[in-house]
Amino acid sequence: AQSVSQHNHHVILSEAASLELGCNYSYGGTVNLFWYVQYPGQHLQLLLKYFSGDPLVKGIKGFEAEFIKSKFSFNLRKPSVQWSDTAEYFCAVNRDLFGNQFYFGTGTSLTVIP
Amino acid sequence: DGGITQSPKYLFRKEGQNVTLSCEQNLNHDAMYWYRQDPGQGLRLIYYSQIVNDFQKGDIAEGYSVSREKKESFPLTVTSAQKNPTAFYLCASSMDHRSYNEQFFGPGTRLTVL
Numbered sequence: 302a303q304s305v306s307q308h309n310h311h312v313i314l315s316e317a318a319s320l321e322l323g324c325n326y327s328y329g330g331t332v333n334l335f336w337y338v339q340y341p342g343q344h345l346q347l348l349l350k351y352f353s354g355d356p357l358v359k360g361i362k363g364f365e366a367e368f369i370k371s372k373f374s375f376n377l378r379k380p381s382v383q384w385s386d387t388a389e390y391f392c393a394v395n396r397d398l399f400g401n402q403f404y405f406g407t408g409t410s411l412t413v414i415p
Numbered sequence: 416d417g418g419i420t421q422s423p424k425y426l427f428r429k430e431g432q433n434v435t436l437s438c439e440q441n442l443n444h445d446a447m448y449w450y451r452q453d454p455g456q457g458l459r460l461i462y463y464s465q466i467v468n469d470f471q472k473g474d475i476a477e478g479y480s481v482s483r484e485k486k487e488s489f490p491l492t493v494t495s496a497q498k499n500p501t502a503f504y505l506c507a508s509s510m511d512h513r514s515y516n517e518q519f520f521g522p523g524t525r526l527t528v529l
Contacts, residue, residue: 333514
């Protein structure tokens with residue numbers, strides 16, 4: 302079945318550690334890719350998105366993600382996490398020919414220990 | 416203060432009753448969406464509307480109904496036909512239906528059916 306996969310369900314890191322969260326999708330054709338974050342008690346908000354151009358995209362709060370088309374991946378990275386990065390992270394994909402219908406991964410819960 | 420409001424935050428209903436969840440946006444967005452979030456399953460699309468007086472079924476529309484009579488409002492009715500209605504419901508909007516547009520999310524409504 303076509304889907305969006307986030308392999309890391311729960312990640313625990315110490316402050317200053319590097320972060321990489323995996324996201325793979327199985328849709329063919331042109332896709333647009335998004336990472337959303339949900340901080341405790343807050344709305345889902347956009348971290349970054351890719352729809353064309355440089356496959357390495359930078360987002361808010363020092364996050365970046367790299368689109369590797371050949372691997373159907375869009376992994377999220379941050380070189381040094383902070384306690385305030387503790388949140389749920391969702392990868393999302395939509396397909397150019399199908400309008401703005403998003404498909405979300407199951408989410409990764411990140412806990413950063415001070 | 417622009418954004419998306421959902422009310423109420425928590426909702427309790429008896430089994431067999433229909434219930435309507437409110438979603439209002441003042442972002443002047445054309446497109447609106449309803450998602451359901453269950454633990455370990457990410458967000459799944461219930462219905463979406465690209466423009467007033469038009470809406471389309473998402474992946475899990477059975478047991479739900481919507482209307483889009485006004486641009487700023489997209490209420491979701493959870494009917495008694497929905498087999499597992501207890502969930503967290505998220506409303507979102509985007510500028511229009513084009514696929515590179517990010518979606519903005521409301522705070523959600525947690526529905527519990529007793």
